[in-house]
Amino acid sequence: MVNNIPAGNLQLCAALLFSGSSFCQISKLLDAFKIQGISESCFHKHQAKLLIPTINWQWKIDQDDAIENAIANGAVTLGGDMRADSPGHSAKYGSYTMMDLKANRVIDIQLVQSNEVGNSQRMEKEGFERSLSLLEERGVVVQSLVTDRHTGVQKFMREQKKDIRHFFDPWHMGKGLGKKMDALSKGKGLQDVGLWRKSVVNHLYWSATTSTTGEEVVANWSSVANHIQNIHSHENTLFPSCLHEPLVGDQTRHWLKPSTAACEKFTAILLSPRLLKDMHKISPEYHTSGIECFHSLILKFLPKNVVFSFKGMLCRLQLAAMHYNENAGRSQASTADGDLRYSIVFPKFKHGEFIVRALKSNPTTGYIDKLMELLFHHVVEDPQPYLDFSGQMAVPEKLCAQFIRAEKEEAVSRHRSRFFKNT
Incomplete structure (x- = not known):
């Protein structure tokens, strides 16, 4: 005992x-x-x-x-x-x-x-x-x-x-981006978008970890919209060209053709104003x-x-x-x-x-x-x-308590109305 x-x-x-x-x-x-x-x-x-x-x-x-x-x-x-x-x-x-x-x-x-x-x-x-x-x-x-x-x-x-x-957090941003790509790739004639999922999410992490300013992050990230079309020179002076060697043979990708529905809709996701705005604040280290x-x-x-x-x-x-x-x-x-x-x-x-x-x-x-x-x-x-x-820890009122009170008040109100009606 x-x-x-x-x-x-x-x-x-x-x-x-x-x-x-x-x-x-x-x-x-x-x-x-x-x-x-x-x-x-x-x-x-x-x-x-x-x-x-x-x-x-x-x-x-x-x-x-x-x-x-x-x-x-x-x-x-x-x-x-x-x-x-x-x-x-x-x-x-x-x-x-x-x-x-x-x-x-x-x-x-x-x-x-x-x-x-x-x-x-x-x-x-x-x-x-x-x-x-x-x-x-x-x-x-x-x-x-x-x-x-x-x-x-x-x-x-x-x-x-x-x-x-x-x-x-880059993981949350990559997760949201991946979900949008998965949803888009289910459309008719848009299956090629899904093939870029892993590469695009990896590019998001790379943009965050290799940049020192928000503007540089946006420049690195925006280049992927050209890269998926097999364009590797960019107008932004902070990131004028891709850093990889020319892709030949088995290294080539399923490039998206410009002005096609897949390319236009995919680019709209990658360069959406909200995403570009949030890219300025993506965490570079933690x-x-x-x-x-x-x-x-x-x-x-x-x-x-x-x-x-x-x-x-x-x-x-x-x-x-x-x-x-x-x-x-x-x-x-x-x-x-x-x-x-x-x-x-x-x-x-x-x-x-x-x-x-x-x-x-x-x-x-x-x-x-x-x-x-x-x-x-x-x-x-x-x-x-x-x-x-x-x-001493504050414990909130039970979730159903407010509904119970409302039901009681409604029942009292009905009872009073019936009482005054009968009298």
Whole structure:
């Protein structure tokens, strides 16, 4: 017994939550082994009173450490992006992640519920503002910021944070461009456009990494509109000609003929005014690929087919952040002879093509040991300070509460109208 609580029950509940598992899965496992386990009400009771406050407290300690390290390193380059709990435009929760890109550490997480801001479309801007405001209040000097091309974030940075350099992530820009090319190539007589997808996206990355100014990026990028037509001399003095050698034999491409529908529509996409305007701000060095990796990791702790409460979502996001920060700097795995290990994978975005990826060493879970120590040596003995800290976190009103109130008000109104009508 630990403070009148069966120790085994609490250990099982803690191991279940801290490892990112779900009660349903563990319950099925125990039933399959014919092992008597805890009830669901027991798990939720310990989770609410002991486990969630433990996770909140430990994340505060880790976050303070990450912020102190960022301040010690001087001006910081941040990356931000939002993850919704469900696809489409009807998400309930949106978690905004802010990452220190130089240190590759998650430095802040903001969870926003859609009814706090009116609808799910506004959650990203709200989460971004909260996170940036918190970090600046804590003394973090933000030199530059890398995000996607969210219009609300662009306007906020343009009007209120002019001293911070705002860049756009090349991966998001390449992804959007690739989708437009895929859609165009499905049209009749436009199949040749799809053959240029990989080359054009690679050219976007090359333009970003080899340029020193926004004008040079636009000049390098605009040359691709001529290149696809087998024209390799350009009018722009910043990039007068292609740098490759003459392409002959097997090196030749499926050139697009000028004035054809495929060439005209493809060129309209490549030289669209909005894309050229955003090219001035494409990030030359830092990307948000680390945030995308973190969002993939979140699925282990927060699968999208399971419903969680607001605090349940938040504590599992914090667990995912602790796991990521602990394992972000893992070294590459090696064989017994000392040779580095690699693997061949077929990622979805490659559309059936493979890539060679370096295998990392096995991840560690030292954060679970810290949580267990904090739980059994401090929280169980005197839970009130940790409960008070967890209770200070603002929890929005339930999503259905406003509809319930509206229905009640409508029912009262109908009752009153019938009463006065009868009298």
